[in-house]
Amino acid sequence: MSILIKNGRVIDPANKLDGVLDVFIQDNKISRVAQKIQVSAETIIDAKNKIVIPGIVDMHVHLREPGREDKETVSSATTAAAKGGITTVLAMPNTQPAMDSSKNVELLQSIINKDAKINVQICGTLSRGRLGQELSEIISLKKAGVRALSDDGSSLDNDLLMLEALKQARSAGLLAICHCEDKSLSGKGVINLGFNSTRLGLRGISNASEYKRVQRDVELSRQSGCPVHIAHVSCRESVEIIAQAKQKGYPITSETAPHYFALTEDELLGYDSNMKMNPPLRSKEDLTVIIRGLKDGIIDVIASDHAPHTENEKDIEFERAEFGVVGLETELSVSITELIDKGFLNWPELVKKLCLNPARILGLNRGSLTVGDLADLAIISDQSSWVVEKAGLVSKSRNSAFLGRSLKGLVDYTICNGTIVYQR
Amino acid sequence: MLWTKKDLLGLEYLTAEEINIILDTAESFKEVSTREIKKVPALRGKTAVNLFYEPSTRTRVSFEVAAKRLSADVINIAAETSSVRKGETLIDTGKNIQALKADIIIMRHSCSGAANMLARSLDISVVNAGDGWHEHPTQALLDIFTLKEKLGKIEGLNVAIVGDIAHSRVARSNIWGLTKLGAKVTLCAPEMLLPPGIALTGAKTSSDLEAVLKNADAVNVLRMQFERDENAAFPEQLDYFKKFGITEEKLEKAKKNILVMHPGPINRGIEMSSGVADGRNSVILDQVTNGIAVRMAVLFLVSQARETKQGI
Numbered sequence: 001m002s003i004l005i006k007n008g009r010v011i012d013p014a015n016k017l018d019g020v021l022d023v024f025i026q027d028n029k030i031s032r033v034a035q036k037i038q039v040s041a042e043t044i045i046d047a048k049n050k051i052v053i054p055g056i057v058d059m060h061v062h063l064r065e066p067g068r069e070d071k072e073t074v075s076s077a078t079t080a081a082a083k084g085g086i087t088t089v090l091a092m093p094n095t096q097p098a099m100d101s102s103k104n105v106e107l108l109q110s111i112i113n114k115d116a117k118i119n120v121q122i123c124g125t126l127s128r129g130r131l132g133q134e135l136s137e138i139i140s141l142k143k144a145g146v147r148a149l150s151d152d153g154s155s156l157d158n159d160l161l162m163l164e165a166l167k168q169a170r171s172a173g174l175l176a177i178c179h180c181e182d183k184s185l186s187g188k189g190v191i192n193l194g195f196n197s198t199r200l201g202l203r204g205i206s207n208a209s210e211y212k213r214v215q216r217d218v219e220l221s222r223q224s225g226c227p228v229h230i231a232h233v234s235c236r237e238s239v240e241i242i243a244q245a246k247q248k249g250y251p252i253t254s255e256t257a258p259h260y261f262a263l264t265e266d267e268l269l270g271y272d273s274n275m276k277m278n279p280p281l282r283s284k285e286d287l288t289v290i291i292r293g294l295k296d297g298i299i300d301v302i303a304s305d306h307a308p309h310t311e312n313e314k315d316i317e318f319e320r321a322e323f324g325v326v327g328l329e330t331e332l333s334v335s336i337t338e339l340i341d342k343g344f345l346n347w348p349e350l351v352k353k354l355c356l357n358p359a360r361i362l363g364l365n366r367g368s369l370t371v372g373d374l375a376d377l378a379i380i381s382d383q384s385s386w387v388v389e390k391a392g393l394v395s396k397s398r399n400s401a402f403l404g405r406s407l408k409g410l411v412d413y414t415i416c417n418g419t420i421v422y423q424r
Numbered sequence: 425m426l427w428t429k430k431d432l433l434g435l436e437y438l439t440a441e442e443i444n445i446i447l448d449t450a451e452s453f454k455e456v457s458t459r460e461i462k463k464v465p466a467l468r469g470k471t472a473v474n475l476f477y478e479p480s481t482r483t484r485v486s487f488e489v490a491a492k493r494l495s496a497d498v499i500n501i502a503a504e505t506s507s508v509r510k511g512e513t514l515i516d517t518g519k520n521i522q523a524l525k526a527d528i529i530i531m532r533h534s535c536s537g538a539a540n541m542l543a544r545s546l547d548i549s550v551v552n553a554g555d556g557w558h559e560h561p562t563q564a565l566l567d568i569f570t571l572k573e574k575l576g577k578i579e580g581l582n583v584a585i586v587g588d589i590a591h592s593r594v595a596r597s598n599i600w601g602l603t604k605l606g607a608k609v610t611l612c613a614p615e616m617l618l619p620p621g622i623a624l625t626g627a628k629t630s631s632d633l634e635a636v637l638k639n640a641d642a643v644n645v646l647r648m649q650f651e652r653d654e655n656a657a658f659p660e661q662l663d664y665f666k667k668f669g670i671t672e673e674k675l676e677k678a679k680k681n682i683l684v685m686h687p688g689p690i691n692r693g694i695e696m697s698s699g700v701a702d703g704r705n706s707v708i709l710d711q712v713t714n715g716i717a718v719r720m721a722v723l724f725l726v727s728q729a730r731e732t733k734q735g736i
Binding site for chain 1: 514537538556624
């Protein structure tokens with residue numbers, strides 16, 4: 001199939017492109033990117049006044065399958081991802097069973113081969129069952145095709161074990177993605193520790209419970225030489241620690257999620273469990289530093305941390321509700337609304353955070369419109385507004401932190417491996 | 425100014441005017457409990473349901489007496505003996521009670537925000553009888569009513585609150601109510617029991633009980649709960665009594681007519697000595713009496729607000 005996308009503003013920082021250009025896709029690959037391409041194509045898309053970017057690479061997504069297909073499946077999640085302009089996701093391993101063995105990875109891979117609408121890469125666990133007691137068989141996980149390792153949802157508490165895990169990850173050439181949380185400090189906390197947790201009468205999760213673990217994982221990265229990617233950075237101290245680590249040349253990268261640069265702990269004043277996630281929404285100061293961290297390159301990636309939960313698990317007493325919010329369908333729009341429209345990032349910078357950097361960090365040949373590469377891209381009406389409503393979301397679970405909000409930016413087309421996988 | 429809220433969830437959500445409406449209404453209901461026939465027909469034909477997920481005698485009985493003096497029908501549901509044990513959710517329980525055409529749910533729950541959650545899911549009234557660490561609005565209202573009755577005003581009063589502020593819904597409700605009405609609030613507790621940012625409410629904090637008592641017009645003493653399953657740091661019982669327990673000795677250094685208050689039940693010898701609990705400065709039993717009037721006012725007002733909305 002051949003597709004010609006005309007007249008769009010093409011933004012491809014990998015190839016230093018930002019301008020009105022045509023993109024020609026043939027045999028599933030990017031064939032040409034140039035002005036006014038004259039060629040016959042089976043499908044012609046007029047992208048006048050629209051933005052054309054590489055398909056988004058979301059490196060932090062909970063697909064929930066196998067195990068919790070009531071919350072989400074590979075099929076429903078990848079459908080939602082395509083709607084959000086996302087063409088590659090990294091599936092986090094806290095499934096049931098966890099991705100801690102080649103057998104389990106093969107199980108997920110066969111589901112992906114059958115049901116996935118876009119590219120799905122698999123993340124394995126660092127420890128068996130994510131229990132933090134014994135390491136997974138990291139070498140066989142690598143052979144089974146995992147792209148990275150993480151105990152996400154938890155942090156490996158034992159320093160010696162974590163160091164060993166990182167050494168093995170390094171030998172296997174695998175990235176370690178770290179959910180940084182010291183549970184002995186966060187305990188039964190459910191929202192950010194501070195005046196809001198006091199006035200709401202809820203147990204708080206301190207910044208320290210995150211940044212102390214960031215400190216540890218940065219140090220162990222240095223000791224082991226293993227590349228470490230800090231997941232869902234939420235507070236200012238973490239940004240500072242990562243900045244210093246990068247300055248010293250440690251192999252550290254980091255990500256944040258859209259809710260950390262869009263929302264603060266004030267959203268919790270009504271006890272809305274769709275604002276409950278871990279790490280929690282933090283203060284205005286933290287939000288400001290997160291945005292600055294994105295601008296200054298300390299935070300490399302925006303990833304959704306898409307965490308679907310059923311209504312039964314969310315629409316209950318606040319402290320009993322599950323942590324987590326969905327994000328595949330709102331990630332791009334929140335980024336446009338909060339970062340582009342407010343002048344914090346320009347389009348090439350945003351495309352780096354959403355597409356190019358995550359691809360590079362995972363060692364994937366994605367995130368760009370390089371001629372000869374498989375064609376993953378999204379066409380966006382960046383000026384169009386929409387209101388997030390449960391009825392309009394296509395992921396199986398609808399626990400979004402942005403319900404009722406008006407966002408800017410609608411995806412018109414998503415193309416994955418040269419095929420249109422979403423059309424508005 | 426009118427009372428327009430169908431629910432009472434907390435004093436944080438009320439204006440000073442709204443708090444005064446409750447106090448004024450309570451004033452007029454206080455007289456009812458002094459009659460030979462302690463009854464007015466204000467809520468005749470209405471059904472109030474006490475939905476208590478946590479054990480309580482004092483608050484539950486107080487609400488029941490208040491509702492009955494207004495001629496309402498009262499149903500008591502104790503969670504442990506209800507379908508809650510079969511796993512029925514809070515919202516389902518609320519909707520079922522609503523389907524029985526009850527008018528008011530008075531709820532005590534161990535989770536902060538439970539009353540907020542129930543109130544937004546139901547059309548009937550929800551009165552918060554205590555939710556987790558969050559608020560216990562009627563307790564603070566009766567505390568404030570008692571202060572006003574004894575001292576004539578709230579504005580400018582020095583009120584000390586002593587005890588486990590961090591885990592206390594009574595403290596939070598009192599802090600909101602008192603600061604909104606212009607009192608000067610000082611919280612006195614060991615450092616580990618003062619929650620983050622509490623000074624942003626306008627209350628002062630101190631760990632020096634003697635200094636605090638010296639200037640106080642009233643001291644509200646909170647119950648100390650030593651049976652906990654928290655890992656968090658907690659004071660040792662005898663040490664606490666020595667430093668923060670209210671004794672006759674400590675009161676000698678306070679104002680002669682300082683009011684001593686307590687939400688009850690009292691742990692004699694822990695937060696307060698028996699001598700103080702039963703002494704000349706104690707208004708603890710007045711608080712209990714005033715609790716009836718205040719709760720009658722609250723039930724009456726939320727019921728009225730709902731009727732007004734329905735255009736009855």
